[in-house]
Amino acid sequence: MTSLEDLPIRDDLRGRTPYGAPQQAVPVALNVNENTHPIPEDVAHDVVARVAAAILTLNRYPDREFTELRRALADYLGHGLDPAQIWAANGSNEVLQHILQAYGGPGRTALGFAPTYSMYGLLASGTGTEWITAGRDEEFELSAATAVAAVRAHDPDIVLLCAPNNPTGTPLSLETIEAVADAARGIVVVDEAYFEFADPGSQSALTLLAGRPRLLVSRTMSKAFAFAGARVGYLAGDPAAIDALRLVRLPYHLSALTQAAALGALAHSVEMLSMVDEIRAQRERISTELGRLGFHPYRSGSNFVLFGGVDDPGAVFGQLLARGILIREIGIPGHLRVTAGTEAETTAFLEAIAVSAPNRMAS
Structure with a gap:
Protein backbone atom coordinates (compact mmCIF):
# COMPACT_ATOMS: atom_id res chain seq x y z
CA MET A 1 0.00 0.00 0.00
CA PRO A 40 -31.79 28.99 21.04
CA GLU A 41 -34.69 27.35 19.25
CA ASP A 42 -36.17 30.56 17.82
CA VAL A 43 -32.79 31.51 16.40
CA ALA A 44 -32.39 28.05 14.89
CA HIS A 45 -35.77 28.39 13.16
CA ASP A 46 -34.78 31.74 11.65
CA VAL A 47 -31.43 30.35 10.47
CA VAL A 48 -33.20 27.36 8.89
CA ALA A 49 -35.67 29.66 7.09
CA ARG A 50 -32.85 31.79 5.69
CA VAL A 51 -30.88 28.75 4.56
CA ALA A 52 -34.01 27.27 2.96
CA ALA A 53 -34.53 30.49 0.98
CA ALA A 54 -30.89 30.42 -0.11
CA ILE A 55 -31.28 26.83 -1.37
CA LEU A 56 -33.72 28.10 -4.01
CA THR A 57 -30.88 30.16 -5.51
CA LEU A 58 -28.14 27.52 -5.50
CA ASN A 59 -28.17 27.37 -9.30
CA ARG A 60 -26.36 30.73 -9.13
CA TYR A 61 -23.02 31.61 -7.60
CA PRO A 62 -23.18 33.41 -4.24
CA ASP A 63 -22.39 37.08 -3.80
CA ARG A 64 -18.62 37.04 -4.25
CA GLU A 65 -18.23 40.09 -2.02
CA PHE A 66 -20.70 38.81 0.62
CA THR A 67 -21.98 42.40 0.80
CA GLU A 68 -24.88 41.90 3.20
CA LEU A 69 -22.77 39.80 5.55
CA ARG A 70 -19.98 42.39 5.65
CA ARG A 71 -22.53 45.06 6.51
CA ALA A 72 -23.98 42.91 9.32
CA LEU A 73 -20.51 42.13 10.71
CA ALA A 74 -19.57 45.83 10.66
CA ASP A 75 -22.77 46.65 12.56
CA TYR A 76 -22.06 43.91 15.10
CA LEU A 77 -18.48 45.05 15.75
CA GLY A 78 -19.37 48.74 15.99
CA HIS A 79 -16.47 51.16 16.51
CA GLY A 80 -17.66 53.09 13.45
CA LEU A 81 -16.49 50.34 11.10
CA ASP A 82 -17.53 50.39 7.46
CA PRO A 83 -18.32 47.23 5.44
CA ALA A 84 -15.25 48.00 3.30
CA GLN A 85 -13.16 47.31 6.41
CA ILE A 86 -14.54 43.78 6.86
CA TRP A 87 -13.38 40.45 5.46
CA ALA A 88 -14.83 36.98 6.09
CA ALA A 89 -14.02 33.37 5.28
CA ASN A 90 -14.73 29.77 6.26
CA GLY A 91 -13.60 30.04 9.86
CA SER A 92 -10.92 32.34 11.25
CA ASN A 93 -8.30 29.78 10.19
CA GLU A 94 -9.07 30.56 6.55
CA VAL A 95 -8.94 34.27 7.35
CA LEU A 96 -5.46 33.76 8.81
CA GLN A 97 -4.48 31.63 5.83
CA HIS A 98 -5.47 34.45 3.48
CA ILE A 99 -3.28 36.83 5.48
CA LEU A 100 -0.29 34.50 5.31
CA GLN A 101 -0.83 33.89 1.60
CA ALA A 102 -0.97 37.61 0.89
CA TYR A 103 1.69 38.92 3.26
CA GLY A 104 3.88 35.87 3.96
CA GLY A 105 5.41 33.28 1.67
CA PRO A 106 8.93 32.12 0.80
CA GLY A 107 11.63 34.42 2.15
CA ARG A 108 9.25 36.00 4.67
CA THR A 109 8.73 35.39 8.38
CA ALA A 110 5.88 35.27 10.87
CA LEU A 111 6.41 35.75 14.60
CA GLY A 112 4.34 34.39 17.48
CA PHE A 113 4.79 34.03 21.23
CA ALA A 114 4.88 30.43 22.45
CA PRO A 115 2.94 28.67 23.68
CA THR A 116 0.22 29.92 21.36
CA TYR A 117 -2.32 28.62 18.86
CA SER A 118 -0.67 25.71 17.06
CA MET A 119 -2.40 26.48 13.75
CA TYR A 120 -0.24 29.58 13.33
CA GLY A 121 2.84 27.48 12.68
CA LEU A 122 0.93 25.08 10.44
CA LEU A 123 -0.53 27.90 8.37
CA ALA A 124 2.90 29.49 8.08
CA SER A 125 4.35 26.17 6.94
CA GLY A 126 1.58 25.66 4.40
CA THR A 127 2.31 29.04 2.82
CA GLY A 128 6.10 28.67 2.83
CA THR A 129 6.46 31.31 5.54
CA GLU A 130 9.19 30.83 8.14
CA TRP A 131 7.61 30.48 11.58
CA ILE A 132 9.53 32.09 14.47
CA THR A 133 8.53 31.92 18.13
CA ALA A 134 9.60 34.10 21.01
CA GLY A 135 9.06 33.49 24.71
CA ARG A 136 6.51 34.87 27.14
CA ASP A 137 6.84 36.26 30.65
CA GLU A 138 6.01 34.33 33.82
CA GLU A 139 2.51 32.85 34.09
CA PHE A 140 2.35 32.98 30.25
CA GLU A 141 1.78 36.73 30.33
CA LEU A 142 3.16 38.98 27.56
CA SER A 143 4.33 42.48 28.44
CA ALA A 144 4.88 45.29 25.97
CA ALA A 145 8.61 45.25 26.68
CA THR A 146 8.95 41.51 26.01
CA ALA A 147 6.86 41.63 22.84
CA VAL A 148 8.56 44.69 21.37
CA ALA A 149 12.02 43.27 22.10
CA ALA A 150 11.13 40.17 20.07
CA VAL A 151 9.76 42.25 17.19
CA ARG A 152 12.94 44.30 17.07
CA ALA A 153 15.14 41.22 17.31
CA HIS A 154 13.41 39.28 14.51
CA ASP A 155 11.93 42.06 12.31
CA PRO A 156 9.10 39.79 11.07
CA ASP A 157 6.86 40.38 8.08
CA ILE A 158 3.84 39.26 10.12
CA VAL A 159 3.23 39.28 13.88
CA LEU A 160 0.48 37.06 15.27
CA LEU A 161 -0.92 38.09 18.65
CA CYS A 162 -3.55 35.83 20.22
CA ALA A 163 -5.75 37.89 22.55
CA PRO A 164 -6.77 36.15 24.77
CA ASN A 165 -4.10 33.58 24.09
CA ASN A 166 -4.83 29.97 23.18
CA PRO A 167 -3.99 27.53 24.81
CA THR A 168 -3.23 29.51 27.97
CA GLY A 169 -6.26 31.82 28.11
CA THR A 170 -4.01 34.73 29.02
CA PRO A 171 -5.52 38.16 28.31
CA LEU A 172 -3.36 40.56 26.30
CA SER A 173 -3.31 44.20 27.28
CA LEU A 174 -4.14 46.95 24.82
CA GLU A 175 -0.82 48.52 25.82
CA THR A 176 1.09 45.49 24.51
CA ILE A 177 -0.92 45.36 21.29
CA GLU A 178 -0.42 49.07 20.64
CA ALA A 179 3.32 48.83 21.35
CA VAL A 180 3.73 45.93 18.90
CA ALA A 181 1.62 47.64 16.23
CA ASP A 182 3.77 50.74 16.47
CA ALA A 183 7.08 48.83 16.54
CA ALA A 184 6.44 46.33 13.76
CA ARG A 185 7.46 46.93 10.17
CA GLY A 186 4.98 44.44 8.74
CA ILE A 187 1.44 43.25 9.30
CA VAL A 188 0.22 42.77 12.88
CA VAL A 189 -2.69 40.38 13.35
CA VAL A 190 -4.61 40.37 16.63
CA ASP A 191 -6.57 37.13 16.88
CA GLU A 192 -9.58 37.92 19.09
CA ALA A 193 -11.34 34.57 18.63
CA TYR A 194 -12.25 34.52 22.34
CA PHE A 195 -12.72 38.24 22.91
CA GLU A 196 -16.42 38.04 23.79
CA PHE A 197 -15.48 36.00 26.87
CA ALA A 198 -13.10 38.67 28.19
CA ASP A 199 -14.03 40.40 31.43
CA PRO A 200 -16.59 43.20 30.99
CA GLY A 201 -14.89 46.48 30.22
CA SER A 202 -11.99 44.87 28.35
CA GLN A 203 -10.95 46.90 25.32
CA SER A 204 -10.67 45.38 21.87
CA ALA A 205 -7.81 46.01 19.47
CA LEU A 206 -10.52 47.39 17.19
CA THR A 207 -10.01 50.67 19.05
CA LEU A 208 -6.48 50.86 17.60
CA LEU A 209 -7.33 50.46 13.91
CA ALA A 210 -7.58 54.16 13.01
CA GLY A 211 -4.34 55.33 11.44
CA ARG A 212 -2.78 51.85 11.47
CA PRO A 213 -3.28 50.30 8.00
CA ARG A 214 -1.04 47.32 8.84
CA LEU A 215 -3.13 46.25 11.85
CA LEU A 216 -5.76 43.52 11.36
CA VAL A 217 -8.17 42.21 14.01
CA SER A 218 -9.54 38.71 13.51
CA ARG A 219 -12.70 37.25 15.09
CA THR A 220 -14.81 34.10 14.78
CA MET A 221 -18.44 33.06 15.17
CA SER A 222 -17.37 29.61 16.36
CA LYS A 223 -17.01 30.39 20.05
CA ALA A 224 -19.32 32.96 21.64
CA PHE A 225 -21.92 32.56 18.87
CA ALA A 226 -22.00 28.75 19.29
CA PHE A 227 -21.57 28.51 15.52
CA ALA A 228 -18.52 26.26 15.22
CA GLY A 229 -20.18 23.96 12.69
CA ALA A 230 -21.03 26.84 10.36
CA ARG A 231 -17.36 27.84 9.87
CA VAL A 232 -17.51 31.63 9.81
CA GLY A 233 -14.52 33.81 10.66
CA TYR A 234 -13.94 37.46 9.87
CA LEU A 235 -11.60 40.37 10.39
CA ALA A 236 -11.53 44.15 10.45
CA GLY A 237 -8.80 46.32 9.02
CA ASP A 238 -7.91 48.98 6.50
CA PRO A 239 -9.72 48.57 3.14
CA ALA A 240 -6.40 48.53 1.28
CA ALA A 241 -5.05 45.75 3.52
CA ILE A 242 -8.21 43.76 2.83
CA ASP A 243 -7.87 44.28 -0.94
CA ALA A 244 -4.72 42.17 -0.77
CA LEU A 245 -6.77 39.24 0.55
CA ARG A 246 -8.93 39.28 -2.58
CA LEU A 247 -5.81 38.38 -4.56
CA VAL A 248 -5.47 35.01 -2.79
CA ARG A 249 -9.01 33.93 -1.92
CA LEU A 250 -10.69 31.26 -4.00
CA PRO A 251 -13.58 32.45 -6.20
CA TYR A 252 -16.91 32.56 -4.37
CA HIS A 253 -15.24 31.17 -1.27
CA LEU A 254 -18.22 31.82 1.04
CA SER A 255 -21.22 29.72 -0.01
CA ALA A 256 -24.72 31.15 -0.16
CA LEU A 257 -25.70 28.78 2.66
CA THR A 258 -22.87 29.98 4.88
CA GLN A 259 -23.77 33.61 4.26
CA ALA A 260 -27.45 32.98 5.00
CA ALA A 261 -26.73 31.09 8.23
CA ALA A 262 -24.33 33.77 9.48
CA LEU A 263 -26.82 36.52 8.75
CA GLY A 264 -29.44 34.65 10.74
CA ALA A 265 -27.17 34.34 13.76
CA LEU A 266 -26.08 37.98 13.58
CA ALA A 267 -29.69 39.11 13.44
CA HIS A 268 -30.06 37.57 16.92
CA SER A 269 -26.65 38.55 18.30
CA VAL A 270 -28.00 39.72 21.66
CA GLU A 271 -29.80 36.43 22.24
CA MET A 272 -26.89 34.39 20.89
CA LEU A 273 -24.47 36.09 23.28
Missing part, protein backbone atom coordinates in the same frame (compact mmCIF):
# COMPACT_ATOMS: atom_id res chain seq x y z
CA THR A 2 1.29 3.48 -0.88
CA SER A 3 2.26 5.69 2.06
CA LEU A 4 2.56 9.44 2.29
CA GLU A 5 6.33 9.10 2.21
CA ASP A 6 6.08 7.45 -1.21
CA LEU A 7 4.46 10.53 -2.73
CA PRO A 8 6.25 13.64 -4.06
CA ILE A 9 5.01 16.06 -1.40
CA ARG A 10 7.02 19.19 -0.60
CA ASP A 11 10.16 18.49 1.40
CA ASP A 12 9.18 20.98 4.11
CA LEU A 13 5.94 19.03 4.75
CA ARG A 14 7.61 15.66 5.26
CA GLY A 15 7.34 14.36 8.82
CA ARG A 16 4.65 16.83 9.79
CA THR A 17 1.29 15.87 11.27
CA PRO A 18 -2.03 17.60 10.58
CA TYR A 19 -3.75 19.72 13.20
CA GLY A 20 -6.50 18.03 15.15
CA ALA A 21 -7.80 17.25 18.62
CA PRO A 22 -9.07 13.77 19.53
CA GLN A 23 -12.63 13.22 18.32
CA GLN A 24 -14.48 10.82 20.56
CA ALA A 25 -18.15 10.37 21.32
CA VAL A 26 -18.36 11.12 25.04
CA PRO A 27 -21.10 12.54 27.28
CA VAL A 28 -19.01 15.59 28.24
CA ALA A 29 -16.70 16.98 25.51
CA LEU A 30 -14.67 19.89 26.88
CA ASN A 31 -11.56 19.66 24.73
CA VAL A 32 -11.84 22.04 21.76
CA ASN A 33 -13.27 25.20 23.36
CA GLU A 34 -16.65 24.93 21.69
CA ASN A 35 -19.60 26.79 23.13
CA THR A 36 -21.43 23.76 24.53
CA HIS A 37 -24.72 25.64 24.96
CA PRO A 38 -27.23 24.86 22.18
CA ILE A 39 -28.45 27.57 19.82
CA SER A 274 -26.78 35.87 26.30
CA MET A 275 -25.00 32.66 27.33
CA VAL A 276 -21.58 34.38 27.59
CA ASP A 277 -22.11 35.51 31.19
CA GLU A 278 -22.96 31.96 32.22
CA ILE A 279 -19.83 30.63 30.52
CA ARG A 280 -17.71 33.22 32.30
CA ALA A 281 -19.27 32.15 35.59
CA GLN A 282 -18.42 28.51 34.93
CA ARG A 283 -14.86 29.51 33.95
CA GLU A 284 -14.41 31.27 37.29
CA ARG A 285 -15.99 28.33 39.10
CA ILE A 286 -13.50 25.96 37.44
CA SER A 287 -10.55 28.19 38.36
CA THR A 288 -11.67 28.51 41.97
CA GLU A 289 -12.28 24.80 42.46
CA LEU A 290 -9.07 23.73 40.70
CA GLY A 291 -7.12 26.03 42.98
CA ARG A 292 -8.88 24.56 46.00
CA LEU A 293 -7.89 21.09 44.84
CA GLY A 294 -4.24 22.08 44.68
CA PHE A 295 -3.88 22.64 40.96
CA HIS A 296 -2.61 25.89 39.44
CA PRO A 297 -5.18 27.58 37.17
CA TYR A 298 -3.91 30.48 35.06
CA ARG A 299 -5.59 33.81 34.50
CA SER A 300 -8.11 33.40 31.67
CA GLY A 301 -10.09 35.79 29.53
CA SER A 302 -11.43 33.00 27.34
CA ASN A 303 -13.98 30.18 27.63
CA PHE A 304 -11.40 27.70 28.94
CA VAL A 305 -8.93 27.25 31.78
CA LEU A 306 -5.34 26.04 31.55
CA PHE A 307 -4.16 24.47 34.80
CA GLY A 308 -0.78 23.22 35.95
CA GLY A 309 0.40 21.19 38.88
CA VAL A 310 -0.54 17.89 37.19
CA ASP A 311 2.01 15.18 37.92
CA ASP A 312 0.96 12.90 35.05
CA PRO A 313 -1.29 14.69 32.52
CA GLY A 314 -1.71 11.54 30.44
CA ALA A 315 -2.95 9.57 33.42
CA VAL A 316 -5.38 12.27 34.52
CA PHE A 317 -6.61 12.67 30.94
CA GLY A 318 -7.24 8.92 30.79
CA GLN A 319 -9.01 8.83 34.15
CA LEU A 320 -11.36 11.61 33.06
CA LEU A 321 -11.98 9.97 29.69
CA ALA A 322 -12.90 6.73 31.44
CA ARG A 323 -15.63 8.73 33.20
CA GLY A 324 -16.89 10.11 29.89
CA ILE A 325 -15.19 13.50 30.15
CA LEU A 326 -12.87 14.64 27.35
CA ILE A 327 -10.47 17.53 28.03
CA ARG A 328 -7.23 18.48 26.25
CA GLU A 329 -3.57 17.60 26.56
CA ILE A 330 -1.85 20.58 24.96
CA GLY A 331 1.79 19.53 25.14
CA ILE A 332 2.90 21.70 28.07
CA PRO A 333 4.44 19.41 30.69
CA GLY A 334 2.40 19.21 33.89
CA HIS A 335 -0.60 21.00 32.36
CA LEU A 336 -4.09 20.28 31.01
CA ARG A 337 -6.81 22.48 29.52
CA VAL A 338 -10.57 22.33 29.99
CA THR A 339 -13.40 24.20 28.28
CA ALA A 340 -15.98 25.97 30.46
CA GLY A 341 -19.22 24.27 29.48
CA THR A 342 -22.70 24.27 30.93
CA GLU A 343 -23.21 24.16 34.69
CA ALA A 344 -23.92 20.41 34.50
CA GLU A 345 -20.80 19.75 32.41
CA THR A 346 -18.68 21.82 34.78
CA THR A 347 -20.03 19.87 37.74
CA ALA A 348 -19.24 16.56 36.04
CA PHE A 349 -15.68 17.70 35.31
CA LEU A 350 -15.04 19.04 38.82
CA GLU A 351 -16.38 15.92 40.49
CA ALA A 352 -14.18 13.74 38.28
CA ILE A 353 -11.02 15.85 38.62
CA ALA A 354 -11.43 15.82 42.40
CA VAL A 355 -10.87 12.07 42.27
CA SER A 356 -7.66 12.74 40.33
CA ALA A 357 -6.43 15.45 42.71
CA PRO A 358 -3.81 13.11 44.24
CA ASN A 359 -2.09 13.26 40.84
CA ARG A 360 -1.32 16.94 41.26
CA MET A 361 2.32 17.82 41.32
CA ALA A 362 3.92 18.15 44.69
CA SER A 363 4.79 21.79 45.31
